[in-house]
Amino acid sequence: MKNIWNNKYVLIGLGLVIGAAIGWWMKPPNNHSTESSETQAVDTSAHQVWTCSMHPQIRQNEPGDCPICGMDLIPVESAENEELDPMAVSMSPVAMQLAQVQTAVVGTGSAEKSIRLYGKVQTDERLLYTQSSHIPGRIEKLNVNFTGDFVTEGQEIAYIYSPDLVTAQEELFEARKIKEIQPALFHAAKEKLKNWKLTDEQIDRILSSGNTIDQFPILANVSGYVTQKMVNLGDYVVKGDPIYEISDLSKVWVLFDVYESDLTWVKNGARLTFTIESIPGKTFNGRISYIDPVIDTKTRVTKARVETVNRNFQLKPEMFVSGTLEAKASNSQNAITVPKSAVMWTGKRSLVYVMQTSMQGVNFQMREVTLGAELGKSYIIESGLEPGEEIAVNGTFSIDAAAQLAGKPSMMSPEGGAAMTGHNHGGSANVTESGKPTIEKSTISAEAKRSLQPLFQAYFNMKEALADDAIEKAKSAGKGMTDALGKVDMGLFQGDAHRIWMGYASELQNNLHRISGLNDIEAFRKGFIALSGTMIGIAESFDPMSSTIYVQRCPMANSNDGADWLSLDEEIRNPYFGASMLTCGEVTKILE
16 A cells, blocks of 8 residues: 555656656747736836827826817827927827828929919900091981991081081182182182081082082091980080090900019010900910009009900900919929928018938927919929928918927927916906907007008908909908918017917918818808907907908808908908899998
């Protein structure tokens, strides 16, 4: 029995030794124990960093909410994502997606711009004539009784009874009797009739008949359309009085409106194409022959003239014309161009954000650039960027906001430092009745106010265009607002005025960007609601115009929620309904 137990223990011991050997043989190299793995997991969690996708400057050792915007914090994917450049703003892929950041590689190409021009057909002033009476007397008969009638050269257009002409004919008959004795007197009598524009043939008929003519015909001097009738039957006229205005429409002018911002592109001799709504399916071509050297003080446009032959008289004065001019910038075959959405303006400076990618992640660094000509939806870059660099073309304001909050160089603070936003209403800033920030008017310089006037003038042009149901003119005015906004000198605004203006400028640029590509007038009017709200706030805060501004409101606009707009006139011209309800609205506030 004892031997059995001894054998049993020997077998158990042998089994343990064999099991240990097999376990050692199957053990993978460098394998950590469960206890080591648990310790490592604890250590990794202890070094995890949590951040905000919209505010990457936030860093915490535990999850939670962002203290700035309240969004849930997300874990930093790797410690390698920490930015290396202290002046750059790092963004994770998730943050870029949430901020709708889009980038593009800078390239070169030919800088071309398609300019839309609008105008009217007008009479060629050189072919406009006044048909006058060469004979004093009373209008006895009018062969042309209405405007628009066509007359040909030499046509009898009126008859005049003239006592003076009757007397002159009698003198001619008496002079003929003594023609052989005093030929000079006879010649003088004939010349007197010729001074009244009688022809030799008419004088010969008078002499052959031997009778005076009581009613004498007036012959048309030129061929053309009667555009104005200046006398009526029975009127008395003296020599030289106008009877008709006649226009030769065989050639006409097409006068296009050209905005100041487009003058650098519109040159004498430039070719363009144009269409007329009342002549569908036909395209006309022409060259600019003259550009008016004077700009209209109210509309801020000048006129470009195209002369064209009016075949079959199909072009009629006052017809609306829409033209397209394809222009190229001088010396721009290898120009660097970037989208407008990539550029931020501060008045004196133009900025872009350049993307840099490395093993440590993605970051954006602010870069100052020099803008060249504007190309519709893009700009020529004169300096500051090189081909092949990648820049942010969308979401630039989100990147700049992150830079401001992180105290890094930004649009408002080029040297970096304390964060601030355009809606900081501290200090002397107050809030208007509309909820917009305002400041003490005495702190705003006259130069700052004047810098805003082109912006407001373009806005009023847009309002008038919408009231006239003219979507193309409204779009042109929007372009004018964008140009005027880019030219506002930020250096003229100091202290609270600077911070508040920066907020409005950002808001206004976003509003203009939303409506820039709209072709439907109703969609454009919806965008005009937000745009007007921003402009009302600017008007209340900065008092830019020397004249009175009226805040007007239509209770039926915006799906019966009501909408406001600004006007220089007290008369209501509703931009939200146009001709359908042009006078719907009322003045709700007067800004003196």
